[in-house]
Amino acid sequence: MINYNLAKDTWGNEELSAINRVIESNRFTMGSEVELYEKEFAEFFGCKYATMVNSGSSANLIAIAALILSKKYELNPGDEVIVPAVSWATTYTVLHQHGLKLKFVDIDLDTLNINLNEVENAITEKTKAIFAVNLLGNPNDFEKLTKICEKNNLILIEDNCESMGAKYNNKYTGTFGVLGTFSTFYSHHMATMEGGMVLTDDKELDDIMKSIRSHGWTRNLTEDSIYYEEKEEFYELFNFIFPGYNVRPIEMEAAIGREQLKKLNNFLNERKRNGAYFTELFSKLNSLNIQKNLDDSSYFGFPLIFESKNKRKQIINLFEKENIECRPIVAGNFTKNKVIEYFDYEIHGKLNNANKIHDCGLFIGNHHIDSKDEIKKIFNLIKENI
Structure with a gap:
């Protein structure tokens, strides 16, 4: 496990x-x-x-x-x-x-x-x-x-x-x-x-x-x-x-x-090292998308966007068996939440990308300590089952 x-x-x-x-x-x-x-x-x-x-x-x-x-x-x-x-x-x-x-x-x-x-x-x-x-x-x-x-x-x-x-x-x-x-x-x-x-x-x-x-x-x-x-x-x-x-x-x-502020630079450096390793591994998988680092990310977590809702469900089931915690990518497309009924709002154009991560995305956490071994194991798990 x-x-x-x-x-x-x-x-x-x-x-x-x-x-x-x-x-x-x-x-x-x-x-x-x-x-x-x-x-x-x-x-x-x-x-x-x-x-x-x-x-x-x-x-x-x-x-x-x-x-x-x-x-x-x-x-x-x-x-x-x-x-x-x-x-x-x-x-x-x-x-x-x-x-x-x-x-x-x-x-x-x-x-x-x-x-x-x-x-x-x-x-x-x-x-x-x-x-x-x-x-x-x-x-x-x-x-x-x-x-x-x-x-x-x-x-x-x-x-x-x-x-x-x-x-x-x-x-x-x-x-x-x-x-x-x-x-x-x-x-x-x-x-x-x-x-x-x-x-x-x-x-x-x-x-x-x-x-x-x-x-x-x-x-x-x-x-x-x-x-x-x-x-x-x-x-x-x-x-x-x-x-x-x-x-x-x-x-x-x-x-x-x-x-905590005194330790923050060390926390960030380790998160970035984990993030670089995650990106190196998961960018090899053509059957899913990961977040593109625009400049200097602090890597809160690692999003994974699969080809379909069923594939995400399959991976979530595998994660549960391996005790890998995961979450939706924040709240997904927020306009799909019932609370939106209370808001004065407008949707500009189509929310196709938000819908994609709502249906097919999840994220796993990142840590302030070296997590490369666990990241490699998760990569291999997904690679074998994607």
């Missing part, structure tokens, strides 16, 4: 010590550990500001809310946002929750990211933003995507929750848009139990996000915030300026994140 898990534990004694450090401090909700982690995270990825929240989904939530609440970005309920047809649910639901119209565009079957030729054709006078997703570690073509946004005066937002550490033209994904979101859930590149982060170079957006993650109050705004007003200190304990949420992180998650 091969025994290949979707994800593996990345913690060591350092993370356990960090938890104990928080316990000894007796400060468990958002405090100095969160503040330090935000600073270190922003520095690592070369951005000015970072806002930590309790999940990558919440990162998407406050990112979209901040754009709507901002004084400089003209994104309002009813506006149209272009999205790829393949992503996780909370790429889309946050747009619905803020009254935005979703326009679904097909993906590219090689990169599994949004088809940029289709994007250009999908833009109308109602389009105000593109919410790009770097899928399974693979960066978008940001040279072309940025030009499209500049030409059409569109806001570029990145859902980078699956692609921490990926680069395009030697620049980290999650830093091309006005906002970039990250997840540190257990199965991701680094793990803080639950956790998310939003990066931006825009001070106003950062101020808004730091307010709305905590009910919309002013307490976490500093004197350099454009929303800061000198008032009675007692009153500022409960002073609300935005319609906010409670999506605050806890100190343990941040303390763990600080330790």
Whole structure:
């Protein structure tokens, strides 16, 4: 039996010590550990500001809310946002929750990211933003995507929750848009139990996000915030300026994140070595497709797209016998999910490629340790049965 898990534990004694450090401090909700982690995270990825929240989904939530609440970005309920047809649910639901119209565009079957030729054709006078997703570690073509946004005066937002550490033209994904979101859930590149982060170079957006993650109050705004007003200190304990949420992180998650961040380069290097080996092997199989690395992928996982739904079912059955964990390629064609009935949306053209991976695709995990032996065994299993 091969025994290949979707994800593996990345913690060591350092993370356990960090938890104990928080316990000894007796400060468990958002405090100095969160503040330090935000600073270190922003520095690592070369951005000015970072806002930590309790999940990558919440990162998407406050990112979209901040754009709507901002004084400089003209994104309002009813506006149209272009999205790829393949992503996780909370790429889309946050747009619905803020009254935005979703326009679904097909993906590219090689990169599994949004088809940029289709994007250009999908833009109308109602389009105000593109919410790009770097899928399974693979960066978008940001040279072309940025030009499209500049030409059409569109806001570029990145859902980078699956692609921490990926680069395009030697620049980290999650830093091309006005906002970039990250997840540190257990199965991701680094793990803080639950956790998310939003990066931006825009001070106003950062101020808004730091307010709305905590009910919309002013307490976490500093004197350099454009929303800061000198008032009675007692009153500022409960002073609300935005319609906010409670999506605050806890100190343990941040303390763990600080330790994980120190190890991230090593995690990424091993994932990339595994990814290169996977690509070397599986590109030899003409009867299936794998994801094409556009530039510098951080290899969240390894997608496999078979010739038919029956062939995928056959491989899934083999995987179950060998205890190889696998999943759909994110949510497949998201418009096939029942939740779409609640959305204000439009489908641009045909979603043939999204349908293909919906019916015929799956992915297996990648790990932060050398997994070449297991990858070779999985390759041989598929080669013999394809």
